[in-house]
Amino acid sequence: MSKAFNMELNSTQIGVVGLGYVGLPLAVEFGKRYPTIGFDINSARIAELRAGRDSSLEVEPAELLETTGLRFADRIDELADCQVLIVTVPTPVNEHKQPDLRPLESASRALGGVIRPGAVVIFESTVYPGATEEICIPIIEAVSGLQYNQDFFAGYSPERINPGDKEHRLTTIKKITSGSTPEVAAFVDALYRSIITAGTHLASSIRVAEAAKVIENTQRDVNIALINELALIFNRLGLDTQEVLEAAGSKWNFLPFRPGLVGGHCIGVDPYYLTHKAQEIGYHPEIILAGRRLNDxxxxxxxxxxxxxxxxxxxxxxxxxxxxxxxxxxxxxxxxxxxxxxxxxxxxxxxxxxxxxxxxxxxxxxxxxxxxxxxxxxxxxxxxxxxxxxxxxxxxxxxxxxxxxxxxxxxxxxxxxxxxxxxxxxxxxx
CATH class of the missing domain: 3.40.50.720 (NAD(P)-binding Rossmann-like Domain)
Incomplete structure (x- = not known):
């Protein structure tokens, strides 16, 4: 049986672990409403943020300097008093196109050393279904000596940041939320609803939220792969791909994808997390991996x-x-x-x-x-x-x-x- 969860939203102090393209905008928005500490292991990154500079160009200098509820730290022990700990570290793939969970595992070990009873750890990093509770939670338990859903709780709310996009920002993109118990899920949902003007979608479980995130970019990857393959065909036929797509796009339900290079931290990476888990349970994905090979x-x-x-x-x-x-x-x-x-x-x-x-x-x-x-x-x-x-x-x-x-x-x-x-x-x- 899990212990009853009881945390007041208004008295919450938040720690955000990882201040890259995802973590920094999140820390700034939370810092406008709650006492918030943004943590990163990169001391140079912390120094530039304290000086009001963001080399990722996601946050304006004025926001950094004027968000009074936010401070920055490069020592993990400064998060010890935070009741909510949010992990936004990268989840890349290695040279063999397998998930590289080392940043996530390292963050989990670090949090295991500072987490207090009653705290909630929320993960935003893209993973395969089950990774939060199969990989991260056991590490926190082992390091902290605390028991999951007894002494501490978890949530998962996948990031949807689009780097460089000044129109679709953190607050204007609907956020998926989830929690390890119904009470925790309600708290996580309310926490994000307090800063996300576009609203939230509360998933029934952490695994559902993980799966929803990983298929968002998998779907885009496969669609772009189809258009890339069409471009290869049309080139051999002496047809201009753009002209063909513009003609086809005159139909109301034709999807407006375009050919191109597929890179970045999401579309070119996330499908490998899903295919890794699929192969682990004995299923060899055909379409997803074919799309990846073509795009690469x-x-x-x-x-x-x-x-x-x-x-x-x-x-x-x-x-x-x-x-x-x-x-x-x-x-x-x-x-x-x-x-x-x-x-x-x-x-x-x-x-x-x-x-x-x-x-x-x-x-x-x-x-x-x-x-x-x-x-x-x-x-x-x-x-x-x-x-x-x-x-x-x-x-x-x-x-x-x-x-x-x-x-x-x-x-x-x-x-x-x-x-x-x-x-x-x-x-x-x-």
């Missing part, structure tokens, strides 16, 4: 298409040089996590072709540390045999086709991955 192949496909165009134009030589515009996983955002632009670069390098990479949004030090890529500050005019527009940053849109072509030689190939430019202005596009 698109960077190499783009590079080969550019090389074909260069060969036909006679500008592919031993001294050829290619400019890639954009490295982040999406436009107008500094997020480099799981960007698939690196697949384009890797394919060019396999062919022995020299490349320069320019991105006004990416952090050069992060690009070097994460991918070994040295970004150039500004491309040289008239220097390139081909230009690949890989990310639709507004700076590139402002240049237009003429401005972008100015970086190339007179006969340079211009390939548009993101369909940013008019069809007649480019030599090839997805």
């Amino acid at each position: 192949s698109m960077g190499a496909y783009v590079a080969r298409e550019v090389i074909k165009l260069m060969t036909r134009r006679g500008c592919l030589s031993q001294d050829a040089r290619i400019l890639i515009l954009g490295l982040t996983f999406k436009e107008n955002c500094p997020d480099l996590r799981n960007t698939r632009v690196v697949d384009i670069l890797a394919e060019f390098r396999d062919y022995g072709i020299a490349c320069d990479l320019h991105d006004p949004w990416a952090n050069p030090a992060e690009a070097r540390a994460e991918y070994g890529i040295d970004l150039i500050e500004q491309p040289t005019a008239g220097a390139y045999d081909a230009i690949v527009l890989a990310v639709a940053h507004r700076q590139f849109a402002a240049l237009g086709a003429q401005g972008i072509r100015a970086f190339g030689k007179a006969d340079a190939v211009l390939y548009d991955v993101k369909q940013l430019l008019p069809r007649e202005a480019v030599d090839g596009r997805l």
